[in-house]
Amino acid sequence: MARQKKNVGQYPSGMILFSLTLALFLIGFCGLLAIQSKRLVTYIRENYEMRAFLDKDLNSTELKKLSETLADQPYVLKTDGVAQLGFVPKEDAAKEFIADTKEDFSKFLGENPLRDSYRIKLNEAYFEEAKLTEVKQDLEQIDGIFEVVYPENLVDSINRNVTKIYIVMSAFALVLLLIIVVLMNNTIRLALHSQRLLIRSMQLVGATNAFITRPFLGRGMWQGFLAGVIAVVLLLVGLYIAIQNLPELAAFQEPEKIAMLMGGVVALGVVIGFLSTFQAVNRYLGLTLDELY
Structure with a gap:
């Protein structure tokens, strides 16, 4: 062969x-x-929300102005040019609280002590503890906002x-x-x-x-x-x-x-x-x- x-x-x-x-x-x-x-x-960071509680008894004009002010902030997430803000009336907040806790506080308080609020989604670049603290302080300086809260331990x-x-x-x-x-x-x-x-x-x-x-x-x-x-x-x-x-x-x-x-x-x-x-x-x-x- x-x-x-x-x-x-x-x-x-x-x-x-x-x-x-x-x-x-x-x-x-x-x-x-x-x-x-x-x-x-x-995705997680962009769906992370800050909660901005508002002063009581704001009228519709003041709410509209506040919404426009928030939408102009650089740290607010914008999708297709639309600021990711969610307005939560105190009535809806009360319903959520009752659904979560199974306790109706209105029965013994006689009124709704909760406040209207905005749920604010932030740009991913601001998802750091130091920057979130700055954003919180900046938001609390805006007229009409009473307090801003967010889950700090979750961020860390x-x-x-x-x-x-x-x-x-x-x-x-x-x-x-x-x-x-x-x-x-x-x-x-x-x-x-x-x-x-x-x-x-x-x-x-x-x-x-x-x-x-x-x-x-x-x-x-x-x-x-x-x-x-x-x-x-x-x-x-x-x-x-x-x-x-x-x-x-x-x-x-x-x-x-x-x-x-x-x-x-x-x-x-x-x-x-x-x-x-x-x-x-x-x-x-x-x-x-x-x-x-």
Whole structure:
């Protein structure tokens, strides 16, 4: 039987493709989690409300002027140009209180002691304890506002937990990337082992290192590209299934950032394929004849 001819740059690549695809999938998954987490945090912060209780017996003109004043404040969240303010009459506040506590205070007080109020949503940039304190003080200086309250402990808790989550995810992604690079270097190096004598033969007939390296690099970049595309397809399929089973996730999707992430996964695959192959080939180019055996 005729012996199969070896071509430069041809080596077993199934394990390399599988390993790189899995690695890129994990990195892309971490990226998707980061995007979803960031969007979720933004959603929580933008739905966080300050409660501004008003002076009693404000007439309709004073209420309108107060509403316009609040809408003009830079820290008030605006969606499509509309300030996110919610006016709560004291009658509605009483109904909410009774529904929550199951106690009707009007029966023994004889009147409604609660005040009209505004529920104010803030821009995410102001979701810090120091800035919230400044906003509170600024609101209380506006004519017609009696007092401003907000759950201070909740703000501290959310900010601390968000910081911890980002630190853990960043550290995990960095460690994962380092492990992937090391594994890919070893995997490609083992795959190129069968080509080491062919590389030496080409050197002996005068082939330059650039000429020898070129087909290996082309194959490595192609494998990285293919692995990146497969990883992206798997990520999109996984995201689609997740949204189908949990429709609420659809509200947290950011197509532009997801598209950038997917492009980054493919680009990372090409870069890893190039660098790992380049390092592995250069190792064999520098070996002596004794070391080849």
